[in-house]
Amino acid sequence: MTSRVGVVGTGPVGCVAAAMLAERNVEVTLFESMSAHERQLRASTFHPATLELLRRFDVVDDMIERGLVANRFAYRDRKLGQVASFGMGIVADATQFPFRLQCEQYKLCELLLERFANDSSVDVRYGTEVAGASDHGDHVTVALADGSELIFDAVIAADGAGSNVRKSLNLAFDGMTYEDRYVIASTPFELADHLPDLAYVNYISDSDEWLVLLRTVTLWRAMFPVGPEESDAEALSEEACQRRLQGVVARDEPYNIAHRTIYSVHQRVADTFRVGRVLLAGDAAHINNPLGGMGMNGGVHDAILLAAGLASVLSGDLPDERLDHYAAMRRQLAIDYVKRHTHQNAVSLSAPDPDARQRALDATVARAADPDEARAFVMQASMLNALHSMQEELTEVDCWPAGLERNVGATN
Numbered sequence: 001m002t003s004r005v006g007v008v009g010t011g012p013v014g015c016v017a018a019a020m021l022a023e024r025n026v027e028v029t030l031f032e033s034m035s036a037h038e039r040q041l042r043a044s045t046f047h048p049a050t051l052e053l054l055r056r057f058d059v060v061d062d063m064i065e066r067g068l069v070a071n072r073f074a075y076r077d078r079k080l081g082q083v084a085s086f087g088m089g090i091v092a093d094a095t096q097f098p099f100r101l102q103c104e105q106y107k108l109c110e111l112l113l114e115r116f117a118n119d120s121s122v123d124v125r126y127g128t129e130v131a132g133a134s135d136h137g138d139h140v141t142v143a144l145a146d147g148s149e150l151i152f153d154a155v156i157a158a159d160g161a162g163s164n165v166r167k168s169l170n171l172a173f174d175g176m177t178y179e180d181r182y183v184i185a186s187t188p189f190e191l192a193d194h195l196p197d198l199a200y201v202n203y204i205s206d207s208d209e210w211l212v213l214l215r216t217v218t219l220w221r222a223m224f225p226v227g228p229e230e231s232d233a234e235a236l237s238e239e240a241c242q243r244r245l246q247g248v249v250a251r252d253e254p255y256n257i258a259h260r261t262i263y264s265v266h267q268r269v270a271d272t273f274r275v276g277r278v279l280l281a282g283d284a285a286h287i288n289n290p291l292g293g294m295g296m297n298g299g300v301h302d303a304i305l306l307a308a309g310l311a312s313v314l315s316g317d318l319p320d321e322r323l324d325h326y327a328a329m330r331r332q333l334a335i336d337y338v339k340r341h342t343h344q345n346a347v348s349l350s351a352p353d354p355d356a357r358q359r360a361l362d363a364t365v366a367r368a369a370d371p372d373e374a375r376a377f378v379m380q381a382s383m384l385n386a387l388h389s390m391q392e393e394l395t396e397v398d399c400w401p402a403g404l405e406r407n408v409g410a411t412n
């Protein structure tokens with residue numbers, strides 16, 4: 001008999017989980033509280049490891065067409081300019097995609113949602129808010145906000161950081177919130193014409209205000225820290241956004257700011273990613289500092305392993321306990337890999353002590369100059385190490401990317 005799984009949320013994680021389940025002949029109901037898919041400017045970097053995993057859905061070529069290939073990422077100092085550059089070609093032996101793809105996350109969702117529109121095995125229900133889910137051993141009840149209930153063989157909660165499903169299961173979401181929030185101001189102004197050697201991805205340290213500059217097809221996204229003394233409204237004001245952008249490249253005229261957003265930054269992980277047949281994935285399970293762009297990428301990795309594992313357990317091809325292992329493994333990776341590396345990025349950019357910041361910058365320069373160290377660093381930053389650490393599990397559920405060599409210089 002065909003298994004039926006509910007997936008909550010049409011973000012990148014829910015869409016990938018639904019695609020994985022549909023590939024395994026599971027019937028999917030995909031719930032979305034919004035009335036239609038919204039194009040929000042959020043994560044915009046896909047790492048090589050994620051592209052390797054997405055390859056099976058035939059979406060990567062379209063994503064490349066709709067995005068920008070970043071062949072390197074760079075570290076800069078506001079006053080000195082570029083101080084270190086890491087070419088992604090250094091991992092060309094370990095992936096078909098030796099680049100970061102600068103592509104807004106909504107583009108992946110749109111590609112998959114377009115596909116679901118012609119796939120009778122995925123029923124997308126917009127405007128349907130899930131209030132919670134409860135596990136009953138061999139089935140799961142999903143409670144909708146309108147008071148109705150539905151029954152599934154299992155549920156994947158991909159309903160984002162404020163997950164109703166996680167809350168309904170009374171799972172703690174422990175961790176910390178950074179004192180600084182991040183404001184992002186996006187402009188079509190071509191900063192690369194004014195800042196020599198600007199890469200598509202740049203981490204820029206400074207004694208007064210660090211920043212990150214990321215290119216998308218149409219915009220430069222500039223991300224700055226906002227201290228506790230400044231309110232959200234102040235940081236988002238025209239005056240403050242202009243002041244920050246003018247500090248990057250001073251101009252005689254004001255910037256055209258196409259988009260601005262501010263958000264709090266957390267490092268939090270749910271108690272467990274599994275309660276019986278309810279599985280948590282993506283932001284519903286873990287949130288982290290966006291520096292390094294590992295949150296959405298890690299969520300897509302969760303979606304692949306957990307959805308494929310779930311399909312195998314429901315079809316009887318794998319024992320139920322394997323799901324415990326997958327869920328524990330994804331949780332540990334969220335703690336050990338994503339949290340560690342993104343937090344390191346934050347500390348090295350924003351260390352208030354100038355000596356500490358200089359030491360971090362010196363270490364980055366030395367790393368870029370040493371081919372072995374540079375390669376090890378790019379393997380880690382591109383999440384290829386994280387991918388290799390799941391090699392056995394991905395192989396077991398037939399998700400190891402076709403043709404990808406195993407154990408190519410992978411270390412944690």
Ligand SMILES: Cc1cc2nc3c(=O)[nH]c(=O)nc-3n(C[C@H](O)[C@H](O)[C@H](O)COP(=O)(O)OP(=O)(O)OC[C@H]3O[C@@H](n4cnc5c(N)ncnc54)[C@H](O)[C@@H]3O)c2cc1C
Binds near residue numbers: 159
């Ligand atoms: C403003 C902002 C900017 C960000 N910028 C960056 C960035 O620059 N770089 C980076 O790496 N990461 C960034 N992130 C984080 C990144 O966007 C997330 O890691 C990523 O979206 C996680 O994907 P997800 O599918 O788990 O959750 P989401 O993308 O949050 O998707 C959850 C989906 O579930 C739906 N939903 C929620 N509750 C319910 C419910 N009860 N019932 C039904 N549907 C529901 C939501 O409408 C949404 O469509 C940003 C996040 C925010 C909020």
